[in-house]
Amino acid sequence: MTRVVVIGAGPAGLSAAATALGAGAQVTLIEAAEQPGGQYHRAPVAEFGVARREALQHGWRDFAARRDHVLSHPRCRFLPETTVWALEDPGATPARGGPPLVHVLTGQADGADRRRRVIESDALVLAVGAHDTMLPFPGWELPGVVTAGAAQALVKGERVAIGDRVVVAGTGPFLLPVAAALLGAGSTVRQVLEANRPGRIAAGWGARPWQLAGQAGKLPELAEYAATLARHRVPVLLGRTVVEARGDGRVEEVVTARLRADWSVVPGSERTVAVDAACVGHGFTPQLELPVAAGCALRTEPDGRRFVAVDTDLRTSRPGVYAVGELTGIAGAPAARAEGALAGWLAAGGPDRPAVRALRRQVAAGRRFATRLAAAHPIGPAWPDWLRDDTVVCRCEEVCYGALRAAAGQDPRVSKLGTRAGMGPCQGRICGPTVAALRALGAPPPGSDGLDRPDDGARRASPYHRPIAQPIRLGELAASTAPDVAPPQPVPDKENP
Amino acid sequence: MTPRLIRPDDDVLDRDDRPVTITVDGTPVTGVAGQSIAGVLLAAARTAWRYGHAGAGRGVFCGIGVCFDCLVTVNGVPDVRACRRRARDGDAVTTQTRLPADGDGDR
Numbered sequence: 001m002t003r004v005v006v007i008g009a010g011p012a013g014l015s016a017a018a019t020a021l022g023a024g025a026q027v028t029l030i031e032a033a034e035q036p037g038g039q040y041h042r043a044p045v046a047e048f049g050v051a052r053r054e055a056l057q058h059g060w061r062d063f064a065a066r067r068d069h070v071l072s073h074p075r076c077r078f079l080p081e082t083t084v085w086a087l088e089d090p091g092a093t094p095a096r097g098g099p100p101l102v103h104v105l106t107g108q109a110d111g112a113d114r115r116r117r118v119i120e121s122d123a124l125v126l127a128v129g130a131h132d133t134m135l136p137f138p139g140w141e142l143p144g145v146v147t148a149g150a151a152q153a154l155v156k157g158e159r160v161a162i163g164d165r166v167v168v169a170g171t172g173p174f175l176l177p178v179a180a181a182l183l184g185a186g187s188t189v190r191q192v193l194e195a196n197r198p199g200r201i202a203a204g205w206g207a208r209p210w211q212l213a214g215q216a217g218k219l220p221e222l223a224e225y226a227a228t229l230a231r232h233r234v235p236v237l238l239g240r241t242v243v244e245a246r247g248d249g250r251v252e253e254v255v256t257a258r259l260r261a262d263w264s265v266v267p268g269s270e271r272t273v274a275v276d277a278a279c280v281g282h283g284f285t286p287q288l289e290l291p292v293a294a295g296c297a298l299r300t301e302p303d304g305r306r307f308v309a310v311d312t313d314l315r316t317s318r319p320g321v322y323a324v325g326e327l328t329g330i331a332g333a334p335a336a337r338a339e340g341a342l343a344g345w346l347a348a349g350g351p352d353r354p355a356v357r358a359l360r361r362q363v364a365a366g367r368r369f370a371t372r373l374a375a376a377h378p379i380g381p382a383w384p385d386w387l388r389d390d391t392v393v394c395r396c397e398e399v400c401y402g403a404l405r406a407a408a409g410q411d412p413r414v415s416k417l418g419t420r421a422g423m424g425p426c427q428g429r430i431c432g433p434t435v436a437a438l439r440a441l442g443a444p445p446p447g448s449d450g451l452d453r454p455d456d457g458a459r460r461a462s463p464y465h466r467p468i469a470q471p472i473r474l475g476e477l478a479a480s481t482a483p484d485v486a487p488p489q490p491v492p493d494k495e496n497p
Numbered sequence: 498m499t500p501r502l503i504r505p506d507d508d509v510l511d512r513d514d515r516p517v518t519i520t521v522d523g524t525p526v527t528g529v530a531g532q533s534i535a536g537v538l539l540a541a542a543r544t545a546w547r548y549g550h551a552g553a554g555r556g557v558f559c560g561i562g563v564c565f566d567c568l569v570t571v572n573g574v575p576d577v578r579a580c581r582r583r584a585r586d587g588d589a590v591t592t593q594t595r596l597p598a599d600g601d602g603d604r
Contacts, residue, residue, distance in 0.1 A: 032562070034583070039561060045583070048531030049513035056509065109562070109581035112574045131563045143544035143556045144499075150560025153580075154500075158536030159508060159529070162557075163499040185503050249554055250544050276499040287563075395558070395566060398550050425565035425576065430558075471576065 001026050001075075004347045005102055005121035007084055007290065010038020011063070012325030012336035013127030016344030017070045020125070023350030027076045028119055030104060032083050036067050038129055039149065040333045042156040056156065056184065058221055059333070082106040085470040087293040088118075099124035099320035100294050105476060116476055117484050123320050123347035126291055126308070127340060130284035130326035134170070135383050136401075136434060138391045139245030139254075140280070148178045148281030161185035163277025167254055169193035169242040170281040172377040176225035178279055179234060189234045190273055195259055195282070196377055197239035204376025218332065218369075243270070243386040245278055254278050263380020282379055285433060286327045288464035294321050298464075303378050304437060306464075312360060314343040322347050330373060335366025384438060393438070394431040396424020404438055412439065422463070425471075432463025502529065502540040519588040521546070528584055535560075535567050535579035546579070548594040568593055 004020040006013045009031035017029045029036075034045050041063050043053045054060035071078050087100035099121050107114030132147035139145065146154075146162055148170060154160040165188050168179045172194075179189045194201070229236060243265060244255035258269035283305075288298065291308045297317035299309040308323040310316055316323050322343035325336035342359040350356070387393070389402030397420040407415035415421070421435050422428030428435070505512045515530040519537060528537030535557050538546055545554025547568055558566040560580050567579040570591040579590075 032581075044510070045531045047515075047583075048529065049515060051511035051513070053510060055511075108583070110574070110577040111582075131559055131561060141549075141553065141555065143554050146557055147559050150557055150580075153560040154536065154539065154557070155503075158532050158539070159503045159510070159512070160532075160536055160539045161499075161501055161503060162539070164501070165499075184509070186507060395555075395564065398553075425568060426563065430564050 002123065002347075002349050003028070003121045004123045004125065004344065005030065005099075005119055006125040006127060006344065007102070008038065008127035008129055008325070009033075009036035009078075009080075010127060010129050010325065010336065011040050011333040012129070012340035013038070013125065014063070014066055014070060015337040015340030016125045016127055016322075016324060016347070017076060017340075018066050019341045019344035019350065020348040021070065021073050021075055023345050023348035025075070025123075025348035027070075027073075027348075028079065028121070029070065029076060030079045030082050030084060030102070030119075032081070032109075034080050036071070036078075036080075037063065039153065040336075042153055044157060044159065048159075056181070079104065079106060081108065083109075083114075083470045084290060085468060085472045087290055087469070089295065098122060099318070105470075105472060110471065112473060112475070114476060116479055116481050118481050119484050121320075123322065124294070125322045125324060125340070125343050125347050126294070126296075126316075126327060127324050127336075128287045128290055128327065130286045130330060131429075132281040133283045133285045133379070133433070134280055134430070135282050135379065135386075136391055136393050136431075137243050137245065137386045138388055139247070139251070141392045141395050141398075142245050142247050142251045143249070144247070144251035144276060145245045145278045145280065148175060148279045151277070151279035152178045152181045155181040155185045159185075161187045162279065163187060163275065165190055165275050166277040166279055167191050167193065167242060167256070167273055167275050168279045169195070169254075169256070170283075171195045171241075171379070172281065172283050172373070173222060174281060174284075176222060176229065178281070180225045180228045182279070183228060183232050183234070187277075189229070189232065190275060191256070192229065192234055192236045193240045193242065193256060194236065194238045194377075195241040195263060195380065197259070197261055200261060200378070201238065201376045204374075204378075205372055218334070240269075242278055242280055246272075251275060251278055259380065260382070261380065262382040264382035264385045283377060284326060284330045286330075288327070289466040289469045291316065291321075291323055291327060292464045293467070293469055294318050296321060296323060301374060303374065303381075304440075305374070305379075306433075312364065313346055314339055314363070315346075320347075329367060329370035331366045331370035332373075335363070335369060338362035338366055384441060393434060394419075394421040394424065394428075396426050396431075397421060399431075401438075404435060408439055415439075427466055428463055436463050499542065500539045500544065501542060517584050517586050519584050519586075519590055521590045522592055530584075530586075532584055533580050534569060534571065534577075534582050534584045534588065534590055537584045538579065546592045548592070548596060550595050552594075552596055 002025040004025040086103040102119040105114040132149040258266040324339035387401040399421040517530040562581040
């Protein structure tokens with residue numbers, strides 16, 4: 001029987017598990033959180049005593065049905081609170097072949113007594129998703145300045161409103177549900193600021209509208225958010241963003257400015273807005289450490305953003321390894337579900353049939369949607385215009401823009417060691433792509449500066465190359481690894497025990 | 498006042514809250530069972546609980562376990578992401594600092 005391991009139980013991963021089970025595989029579904037859903041279906045845990053979890057969710061009924069089907073399936077083993085800390089190349093042991101070994105820790109998040117295990121598979125589906133991209137600006141490290149995703153996650157999972165008077169800023173349609181969630185939590189949303197100008201957005205979304213067929217489900221959702229914002233008389237301003245946060249120990253006001261098409265600041269357009277929280281997101285960054293650890297090739301978008309390179313069947317360059325959802329391009333939950341469904345079926349060795357061809361069409365439609373989204377809401381190349389020499393870029397090590405500029409001519413490894421950018425607790429997850437982008441600005445042509453090129457046969461330098469994908473305690477590393485022989489067991493439904 | 502818990506009476510999710518009490522640097526803080534430690538701290542209107550090299554405060558930033566800005570020590574175990582760790586009754590949370598005066602701080 002084919003053993004399929006799915007990492008991530010969000011819309012893409014859950015869908016992959018469902019079709020892999022349908023094709024007869026034995027499935028191990030690994031999830032870092034306590035329950036499936038990912039960020040899209042994030043909801044309070046059962047302990048919270050919530051009666052109507054579906055009230056704030058789109059597509060909750062379908063999600064819950066799929067979740068219950070997968071978790072109760074006799075061939076499914078669900079591993080919640082399980083973090084993948086390494087993927088080990090079986091190529092290192094010539095007797096083996098196939099996808100990498102999956103090293104996991106199970107137990108309370110960052111706890112000291114997690115159980116360590118190694119899981120083998122015949123096919124691996126990576127569905128680990130993305131997090132907010134957030135460009136630095138002066139004051140972005142002040143408490144009360146959070147990512148747009150954080151504001152929404154706190155409402156969805158914790159029932160906490162991050163502030164009473166908030167500004168939501170950045171780029172992309174995701175800003176609308178975030179603002180709506182905050183309004184639903186009783187906050188006053190003072191402004192929603194989309195950094196891109198109307199011309200860019202219209203050109204990105206407007207051309208060849210027939211390509212958006214199949215994503216029509218998104219339109220009522222967007223209309224609903226727009227109506228909510230209108231009802232609360234929230235100003236939505238285009239071509240303007242937050243360029244600075246100020247406050248004594250926490251954010252008290254933000255400075256907004258009008259932007260040109262390249263995101264340089266229009267002089268004299270600055271305005272201050274009193275807030276107690278600022279929620280900012282400039283699109284999403286796929287969590288590439290596991291695909292990179294698996295040896296999957298990446299592809300680069302015209303604006304420099306990187307994703308896992310996959311074929312039309314979601315196969316990566318690494319045999320037996322599939323990548324789905326936001327890893328392959330940012331296109332939202334419906335596209336992620338379609339990708340998961342196709343990859344799960346194929347990973348399990350399911351035969352080609354009309355339903356599979358229909359899924360391929362859905363996946364292709366999702367890909368076109370991703371292209372539109374990227375075209376309508378790009379990151380303007382002149383964003384470093386906001387930075388000052390004393391602006392923190394690496395939050396963990398408090399490395400400022402001036403220090404990074406001074407180190408710009410050095411070999412990347414030398415400048416990393418010298419400035420310590422990317423060497424703090426997050427290991428470059430937040431600042432890595434930003435530092436790479438800043439280094440590329442005004443840098444000598446590739447080949448002369450050591451950027452992203454093979455280094456004496458070693459892997460390419462990449463902000464995503466992280467041999468230890470998640471922190472592991474030395475005691476856990478030293479402990480013996482339990483053999484992974486547990487038979488699959490039905491798991492009770494956590495929502496309705 | 499900010500941040501804050503959505504009042505149960507106003508909550509469309511129809512909540513039946515049960516309290517969870519943790520200590521933060523020895524002081525009891527009560528939140529709602531099911532919240533993360535970050536959720537409990539935010540619901541108690543605390544925005545910062547970790548201090549950087551220069552003494553500046555940090556709290557929640559990414560909210561989903563990516564940024565490590567919200568690290569705390571829980572029951573003696575250091576470097577726990579407050580946004581990922583579910584609060585359990587009686588958890589003893591201590592805040593972390595990277596101020597040089599505090600030795601190696603949280604590293």
